[in-house]
Amino acid sequence: MANKNKKQNQTTPKESEISLKGTFISVMLLGVFILALWFGSYALFLSR
Amino acid sequence: MMLKNYNFTKKESRLYMSFMYVTFASLLIGGLMGLLQTLARSGEFQLPFGINYYTILTVHGVILGLVLTTFFIVGFQFALMGKTVGISDKQLKWAWIAFWTMLVGTIMAAVTILVGQANVLYTFYAPLRAHPAFYFGLALVIVGSWIAVFTNFRQLYVWKKANPGQKSPLLAFMVTINMAMWFIASLGVATSVLVQFIPWSLGYAATINVLLSRTLFWYFGHPLVYFWLLPAYMAWYAIIPKIIGGKLFSDSLARLAFILLLLFSIPVGFHHQLTEPGIDPTWKFIQVVLTFMVIIPSLMTAFSIFGTFEVRGRKLGYKGLFGWLRNLPWNDVRFLAPFIGMVAFIPGGAGGIVNASHQMNALIHNTIWVTGHFHLTVATTVILTYFGMAYWLVPHLTGRRLTPKLNKLGIIQTIIWTVGMAIMSTAMHIQGLLGGPRRSAFSNYMGGEQVETWISYQIAQAVGGTILFIGIILMIYIFIQLAFFAPKGVQEFPIAEEEVDAEPTPLILENWYLWIGITIALILFAYTIPVIDIIKHSPPGSIPFDWPIGR
Numbered sequence: 001m002a003n004k005n006k007k008q009n010q011t012t013p014k015e016s017e018i019s020l021k022g023t024f025i026s027v028m029l030l031g032v033f034i035l036a037l038w039f040g041s042y043a044l045f046l047s048r
Numbered sequence: 049m050m051l052k053n054y055n056f057t058k059k060e061s062r063l064y065m066s067f068m069y070v071t072f073a074s075l076l077i078g079g080l081m082g083l084l085q086t087l088a089r090s091g092e093f094q095l096p097f098g099i100n101y102y103t104i105l106t107v108h109g110v111i112l113g114l115v116l117t118t119f120f121i122v123g124f125q126f127a128l129m130g131k132t133v134g135i136s137d138k139q140l141k142w143a144w145i146a147f148w149t150m151l152v153g154t155i156m157a158a159v160t161i162l163v164g165q166a167n168v169l170y171t172f173y174a175p176l177r178a179h180p181a182f183y184f185g186l187a188l189v190i191v192g193s194w195i196a197v198f199t200n201f202r203q204l205y206v207w208k209k210a211n212p213g214q215k216s217p218l219l220a221f222m223v224t225i226n227m228a229m230w231f232i233a234s235l236g237v238a239t240s241v242l243v244q245f246i247p248w249s250l251g252y253a254a255t256i257n258v259l260l261s262r263t264l265f266w267y268f269g270h271p272l273v274y275f276w277l278l279p280a281y282m283a284w285y286a287i288i289p290k291i292i293g294g295k296l297f298s299d300s301l302a303r304l305a306f307i308l309l310l311l312f313s314i315p316v317g318f319h320h321q322l323t324e325p326g327i328d329p330t331w332k333f334i335q336v337v338l339t340f341m342v343i344i345p346s347l348m349t350a351f352s353i354f355g356t357f358e359v360r361g362r363k364l365g366y367k368g369l370f371g372w373l374r375n376l377p378w379n380d381v382r383f384l385a386p387f388i389g390m391v392a393f394i395p396g397g398a399g400g401i402v403n404a405s406h407q408m409n410a411l412i413h414n415t416i417w418v419t420g421h422f423h424l425t426v427a428t429t430v431i432l433t434y435f436g437m438a439y440w441l442v443p444h445l446t447g448r449r450l451t452p453k454l455n456k457l458g459i460i461q462t463i464i465w466t467v468g469m470a471i472m473s474t475a476m477h478i479q480g481l482l483g484g485p486r487r488s489a490f491s492n493y494m495g496g497e498q499v500e501t502w503i504s505y506q507i508a509q510a511v512g513g514t515i516l517f518i519g520i521i522l523m524i525y526i527f528i529q530l531a532f533f534a535p536k537g538v539q540e541f542p543i544a545e546e547e548v549d550a551e552p553t554p555l556i557l558e559n560w561y562l563w564i565g566i567t568i569a570l571i572l573f574a575y576t577i578p579v580i581d582i583i584k585h586s587p588p589g590s591i592p593f594d595w596p597i598g599r
Contacts, residue, residue: 018362022369023354030350030394037398041408044481048411 053543054134056127061445063143064130065531067123068442070151071116071434072527078112079520081105086472086513089490089506101489102167102597109170110161113426115154117276118189120434122146122196124279125223127441129200131541132217133207139199146195153188156181167597169487171269172245174261177592179599180249183241190234190241197227215553218299219286219543225306226278228564232571233271233314240264248592255589259326259582266317267575270339274313276426278306280433283386284353287437289544291383292376294360296544297352303557305352308345311567312338315574319404323413326586331578332406338574339404346397353390381458382450382542385436388466389429396424399477414487417480420473428469432462435523440539442530449537450530457526464519472512479505 056064081104087093088101095101126143129135135143159181160166166178172186204220216224240261247253285302289295296302318335321327361372377383399421402408412418439458443450450458480486484502493499556562592598 018359020355020358022358022372023351025369026354027347027351030347033394034398034401037395038401038405038408041402041411042405045408045411 053131053541056130056445059140060130060135061447063140063147064123064127065442065445066147067119067126068438068445068527068531070154071120071123072524074111074116074119075520076524078108078116079517081108081111083513083517086506086510090510091490091492091503091506092510100164100167100597102169103161103164105487106161106167106169107158110157113170114186114189115158117426117430118150118193119154121226121275121279122150122193124434124437124441125200125226126196127445128219128223128282129203131543132220133203135203136206139203139206142195142199142202146192146199149192149195150189151192153185153190153192155185156188157185160185165599167599171265173265174245174248174256174258175590175593176598177249177594180246183245183249187238187241187246190238193234194231197231200224200227215299215555215558218296218302219282221303221558222278222282222286222306224560225310226275226282228560228567229271229278229310229313230275232564232567233268233275236264236267237269240268255591257583257586257589259324259586260579262321262324263317263327263579263582266320267314268317269320270317271313273422273426274309276430278309279437280386280389280430281306281309281349283433283437284349284390286544287542288353288383288386289356289360290542291380292357292360294356294363294544295547296550297356297359299546299550300553300557301348301352303553305345305348307557307563308348309342310563311570312341312345314567315570316342318574318578319409322406322409326582327578328581331574335574336404336406338570340401343397343401379455379459381455381462382436382439384459385439385462386433388462389432389436392424392428392432392469396421396429399424412480414485415480416476416484416486419486420476420480423469423473423476428465428473432465435461435465438527439530440542442527443534443537443539444541446531446534447536447538448530448534449539451534454526454529454534457522461519461522461526464515464522468512468515468519470512472509472516475505475508475512479509 084095084099084104085101085108088095088104095104126135157166160179161182166172166182168176168178168182172178172182200223204216204224207220208214208216215221244253244256244261244264248256285305286296289297316335316339318324318327318332319339322332322336357376358372361375364375366372366375376387399417403412403418403421435458439450439455442448479502482501482505483498484505490506
């Protein structure tokens, strides 16, 4: 049991070592969506 | 650090369930009114028995926007407080007083609307006048909620005394933020109801300052939408991580986001009044800037949620940029319903930024785009998260279990809701951009090219509304099953814990004097001068109007 725990601790990376690239890209895509909707609506405003 | 969670006694569970009964009864009544509205606006149906369109519109808004939300929130937050900091017998008694005060107020207001004496919509804008019983009912709901506010404050205070030097449990901290915001904000609408509306509706005051009443309403009205949203955020930050088998992403980030939401939710009401004459444009500009500050905690929340999912997936060994998405428990309705709520908040929030931008507000102001917007935010993001919580909270309180069959029904309910709302809300957004008005009953406005472009979208809204009503019936069925008929058992109350190696939370995040002090300072800065202007320079007040709608 103790060995199993040890092994688990070795294989589980610490939170600070985990790559958060996916999170970064996701948040950036979210920002792009917000800007696209905003500028789209602004273009509509200007065209009227 | 592991905190002790409290087990509910039967007496406590009965209190929390009482709030849930009112919530789901409201869902049925309010949802039925929504169905009737979309059918009437399609132009294909007429309301039976001479029912006034504005009566059902008012019932829909008041019962869903004010009653369902407030009862769910107060009940859910009492359950969170009871679980994390405990509740004493005396506090339980006060919680019951809060419940009954709110319920009596709700019944008073609801009966007044149903007998056609308060066709004033949920915003009850002056100079439309309702019967005084409507305003007294609303006042009681607010007073009842204040009793809940101070009971929650007391619960945390007693816990802090018993646990000196310890940071408060995250969920108790979040509840306290939400209740502080609610109390500060509802002072505005309470002032308006007690000082302006009640004397005016009773005939003691001949006229009412319309601009002041609308300003006080929106001083309350914008934080109201955050009062609905913050319990959903509580679930996203501190409950969903547990459901997916993960840990809290960051206790400090969650607390900071809630503090920023407290600071920037209140001094922003003018962005609902951008077309209002009588308010200096400079102050509108300042409040729009403050409104945009709310984007910061919103994006922090998005980052934290994505991070929670990715950390969990990576720990389980999922590779690739988005491989971690595969790990999520898509077949667990406790996760799926709130997740769809999160996704809906992306267009919902982005649309909100458009609404608050002064020029573009002119594009959509008073159009049905706005209705489409808040059906994405409150009627999808918020309500699907509330449903997601109810799937485990109700059986936890009744000593039953969410069975695989009920879980499957819940998933079907979530899909029905998503489809219905996608159709209805998208149609509303497009019709709004084409100039279609909100609030009004069906009319062909004596013909016209522009009007002809609207009708197909109104029919689409009736289709979406019908699908949504099927979703409501299914949700009520699931609720009744979970409350009375599901097999006896133990349903987990999921609360996420911190990572063992988490950074300690800075003490300053719990300095209530500081944060409430800044909140009040920002409110005084944003409102003092314009309100003095409004009082000094308003046109003569208005006499009451009971026609064409009102009483």
